[in-house]
Amino acid sequence: MSGIVLHQYAESPFSEKVRSILGYKGVSYQSVEIPMIMPRPDTIPLTGGYRKTPVMQIGADVYCDTAIICRVIDEIYPENTIYPEEHLGMINTVAHWTDTFLFKVSVAIAFQPKAAATNPLFQDESAMSAFMADRAEFSKGSSELLGMPFETAEPHFIGHLNQLDQQLSVGGPFLFGDKPSIADFSTYHNVWFIYTQEALRDYFSPFEHLVAWYEKMVSFGHGNV
Ligand SMILES: N[C@@H](CCC(=O)N[C@@H](CS)C(=O)NCC(=O)O)C(=O)O
Numbered sequence: 001m002s003g004i005v006l007h008q009y010a011e012s013p014f015s016e017k018v019r020s021i022l023g024y025k026g027v028s029y030q031s032v033e034i035p036m037i038m039p040r041p042d043t044i045p046l047t048g049g050y051r052k053t054p055v056m057q058i059g060a061d062v063y064c065d066t067a068i069i070c071r072v073i074d075e076i077y078p079e080n081t082i083y084p085e086e087h088l089g090m091i092n093t094v095a096h097w098t099d100t101f102l103f104k105v106s107v108a109i110a111f112q113p114k115a116a117a118t119n120p121l122f123q124d125e126s127a128m129s130a131f132m133a134d135r136a137e138f139s140k141g142s143s144e145l146l147g148m149p150f151e152t153a154e155p156h157f158i159g160h161l162n163q164l165d166q167q168l169s170v171g172g173p174f175l176f177g178d179k180p181s182i183a184d185f186s187t188y189h190n191v192w193f194i195y196t197q198e199a200l201r202d203y204f205s206p207f208e209h210l211v212a213w214y215e216k217m218v219s220f221g222h223g224n225v
Pocket of ligand 1: 036
């Protein structure tokens with residue numbers, strides 16, 4: 001057992017990013033399922049007020065934000081590093097852009113009306129209003145978190161899927177060559193967020209290389225929980 005405790009919830013894309021890295025590295029760890037919305041009376045005292053998901057705890061050390069969580073996991077398990085020195089600048093740039101801009105795009109795609117009709121989260125009206133109220137409170141006062149209109153997001157999303165597919169068709173099996181890097185895991189959680197919703201799977205039909213890559217990423221699993 002690694003001593004790692006991951007505080008997360010099943011539906012969280014950023015948690016999936018970390019679960020997938022733990023799977024790739026074959027790590028044994030403990031998982032704490034936290035509520036999808038506030039209040040989180042057990043987690044907030046641990047983080048000192050930080051409310052994003054996931055959070056990683058190792059003994060008395062608490063790591064907030066997957067940018068640091070993934071680095072720490074890679075330092076503890078350096079075999080098959082996901083931060084290879086060659087291309088590191090590009091890999092970090094792609095991962096950052098993907099976790100920020102592309103994630104905003106993915107949120108708009110994931111919560112479009114077509115998806116909301118079949119998403120289990122939105123089948124219960126009171127659960128849906130509680131979720132919406134929670135996320136409105138979360139983004140209050142932050143221009144960074146303001147939602148992107150679906151009409152703006154969709155061409156960005158399809159255009160990027162196309163770029164990924166082309167890249168993978170000539171340079172795969174992973175985005176920067178033979179082994180997955182942090183750029184793959186950042187991309188993976190965005191794709192997972194959409195692909196796992198049946199109503200949205202058609203987006204991927206034209207992109208066979210991307211789907212083959214996604215299946216490889218899924219096959220890493222989530223480690224030993
Ligand atoms: N930069 C953060 C982003 C994390 C993030 O936005 N997580 C989403 C869930 S996937 C979140 O915190 N949503 C609000 C919440 O869970 O309270 C990271 O890389 O960890």
